[in-house]
Amino acid sequence: MRRPRKSINQINVVPYIDVMLVLLVIFMITAPLINPGVIELPSVGSQLAVPVAPLEISLRNDQSLWLREGASSPVRVSPEELVTRIHDHQARNPDQAVVIAADRAVRYEDVVRILDLLQQKGVRKVGLLLRPQSG
Numbered sequence: 818m819r820r821p822r823k824s825i826n827q828i829n830v831v832p833y834i835d836v837m838l839v840l841l842v843i844f845m846i847t848a849p850l851i852n853p854g855v856i857e858l859p860s861v862g863s864q865l866a867v868p869v870a871p872l873e874i875s876l877r878n879d880q881s882l883w884l885r886e887g888a889s890s891p892v893r894v895s896p897e898e899l900v901t902r903i904h905d906h907q908a909r910n911p912d913q914a915v916v917i918a919a920d921r922a923v924r925y926e927d928v929v930r931i932l933d934l935l936q937q938k939g940v941r942k943v944g945l946l947l948r949p950q951s952g
Contacts, residue, residue, distance in 0.1 A: 871914035872906055873946065874899065876931060878922050896931075900938045907941060918946040 875883040875891055882899055883891040886906070894902065906913045915935065919928045928945075935943050 869910055869913055871916045872903060874917045876919040876923050876927060878920050880927065896934055903940050914942040915940060916944050916946040
C-alpha cells in the first residue's frame with residue numbers, strides 16, 4: 818500500500834537564520850576595525866572678510882523706488898539713478914549683493930519689472946528680501 822504524498826506548505830527558515838547570524842557576527846567583528854576617513858579642513862592665513870551689507874531696494878505701493886545703502890536712511894531714486902548707484906557700489910566691491918523689498922500690496926508684475934531692469938543692466942547678485950513667518 819502506497820501512502821498518498823502530502824504537499825509541503827511550509828518553508829524551512831532555519832538555514833536563512835543561520836546565514837544572517839553569521840553575517841551579523843562578521844559585521845560586528847569588522848566594524849571596529851574600519852578606520853573612518855579623517856577630514857582635514859583648510860586653514861585661513863588671515864581673518865575672514867566681513868560680508869558687506871546688501872543694498873536694499875524698496876518698492877512701495879505708489880510705485881516709488883527707494884534705495885538704502887548700508888545703515889543709512891532710504892533715498893528715493895529713479896530707475897536710471899538706481900542702476901547707476903548699484904553699478905558704482907558693485908564696481909568698488911564685486912561681492913556687493915542687492916535685495917528687493919516690495920510691499921505686500923505691490924503687484925507681482927512690478928517686482929518682475931524691477932528684476933528685469935536690473936538683469937538687463939548687468940546687475941549681479943540680486944535677491945528678494947522676505948520676512949520670516951512667525952510662529
